[in-house]
Amino acid sequence: MAIKRYAAAFCTALALAFPTLDAHAEKVLRVASTMADIPLTTGQSSQGGEGTRFIGITLYDQLVRWDLSRSDVLAKLVPGLALSWSVDEATHKVWTLKLRPGVKFHDGSDFNADAVVWTFDKLLNRKAPQFDQSQAAQISQYIANFDTYRAIDPMTVEITTKVPDATFPYMLAGVNIGSSPARYKELGGDWSKIAFKPSGTGPWMLDKLVPRERAEMVRNPNYWDPARVPKSDRMILFAMPDPNTRVAALLSGQVDWVEAPPPDTIPRLKSAGMQIITNVYPHVWPYIPNLGPASVFHDIRVRKAANLAIDRVGLSEFLGGTAMPAQGAIDPKHPWFGKPNFKIEYNPEEAKRLMKEAGYGPDHPAKIRIAVSTAGSGQMQPLPMNEFIQENLKEVGFDVELVVMEWEELRSHRRASADEPTNKGIDALNNSVSYWDPYNGLIGVADSQLRPPRGYNWGGFNDPEADRLARAAAVEFDPAKQDQLLGQLHSRIVDQAMWIWVVHDLNPRALGPKVKGFVQAQSWFQDLTPVYVE
């Protein structure tokens, strides 16, 4: 009898306990990334846009940040750790930033102007004890124009640039503040230890790091922006480079979110009730031609023919609708698209006519060698896509040899100009480009003075009108006027067929049916704070 009583009491206790346990159950979001390793966690994340998305803007904040709260408009810059920023009217080189008060690092230390200057020293001052080449390399393009910087008062920082640069706020959005000076001191200035215990100001805090396997982050309950305190208690980021493994992990319920599912798995994922989310973002997948006198692409007719030879709609269908045909470097809905006259479309007859005019045809094809990678950040599905286009180009009179190489090798080729010895025999590079800021997307690729390593004009595009527009946009501090100039610049480079533009990636990701709250911004980065698993 007594046993029965105890059993009944135990069952009642269990019944009462379970709702309580459920109410306090930890909400966990499990994400499978395409990366083979967890990006650098010490401040400036590695591994490009994906590293920034999952580590850079989760653990850290920037002085100026991207507003990633909307999917229907382009992500815009908004105040982050800086409440405001302004440039002096006289020289347009001295930027004053008023910092956000009351912000604390995860370790409890104060965020202030000294912490900002300390972070800049970590990235720019090779003599500073905290200087870290690994982190500095990740954002060299953002900090290249820094000349001097100083704390004016505890909540004000002044940065002087080498040359006037209206795109400077975009550059600041790429600089993560931290890990904190206090944590650096606490761990004896050892970045390899800080990697496991970093201290940023971001909405997530690193709880556990297992290299090459996972990073576990927990909610920062004291985050300075109450609207962006994460809805999930914990986020686990897995390194899963194999696309089929990621899909299997989602289908088996092991993860809730996978990045870049292969196009051919999308029907299967949809049939299993998964959410496939896509949106346009500042990405283009082009061929960057060598425009030197020895290259066939020196002739604008050949460049135009190549642009007209590609069946972009067919290619997008081949990619399961995960890409959008490009009409230039910029998405047509973007304010920088402008009004180009050269319409980029699939017109093989016109392409053949242009090729004939340029002296090429079926009996005398234009022989080109294109360097392509097997994979890589933003490269989509490079091998099948290139083979598809190889056939398109062949039809209008090109004889294309694909020079397949590994991603890092392709980057080495891109780092040198087309006319450098390392690029001898290469007529074009297939390297995706982001246009999240005017410099990376337009100015740095079109200005004839910005050949690598100064900029990204790999092929040697040299057009006085483009130069004029690029230089005017770089020093136009009125955003509306700058947009207008960038639109004119884009129109000019499309009319000159500077590159061969193919598609814009639609950034597909697959989410489990119970994942709620995600808004896919028109950006390389995404806000994970509103996301939770129901």
Add this chain to the structure above:
Amino acid sequence: MLRYVLRRILYAIPIALGVSLVCFSLVHLAPGDPLSAVLPETATPEQIAEIKADYGFDKPLPIQYLKWLGRALVGDLGSSIKTGRPVMQEIAPAIGNSILLALAAIVLAFCVGCGLGVLAGYVRSRAADSVVTAVAITGVSIPHYWLGMVLIVIFSVEMNLLPASGMGAPDWQHMILPAITLASIPMGIIARSIRASVIETRKQEFVQTLYAKGLPARKVFRHVAKNVAPTVMAVMGLQFAQMLGGSILVETVFAWPGTGFLMNSAIFTRDLPILQGTILVLAMLFVAMNLAVDILQMMMDPRIKRN
């Protein structure tokens, strides 16, 4: 015995030097820039020279090799270019994870392979022999990555029984599918070797004598097993040593953070210190494993000692 072991250890020194030279040369001959992880996109030639000097890549290759070797001799394999963490700190957990997986796979391969091999060698039925041989050949022939994917589809996606990837806490559930995948080839090899060895041993005169003397089959089997054991040991040792290296394909398919996964990542990011360090440590493990197997074989079969 001690002299033999010492002699084998001495032999290992030139092997280690040769391996270190080959791996150092190969990773430096591969195209791509080893400093791409730390080299700014817009680095000027002066900056590139400065960073190269920081990492010691400005010196001629023989000098780089000697410096690296000198540090490696005292256990310092340098730091990862990509993460800045000491190479040994990166390699140690990866090797631990690969050993864990290799142990599970070798036990599985041994049990199944021995069972099948003995069965095929003993059973006089041609059908049974054919079936066992077919299973063994299939195990050897099926590509690892394909088998791994099929197992994931069946047991993770369709049946939802086992995790598809990762290693968990670690826990045994995460280990099952990669262990089966990794075990398939050694299982086939062990089964075929044992089958051949059992058939060969059973044909020998001493076995016929044992039968003629009226020894029960169970006791004859013990004698056969004893004679087959050195072969099994040699095959198993080699297979286990090979698995310790981690399978790049299996570990990538299952996102298992072992040495294969580490090397895959290091190859793609041109992280030379990690790549050189991992290959060197694995080569040394391979040499040590071979030595251990030789000693065990010698202990089991005194004829080897005499030779």
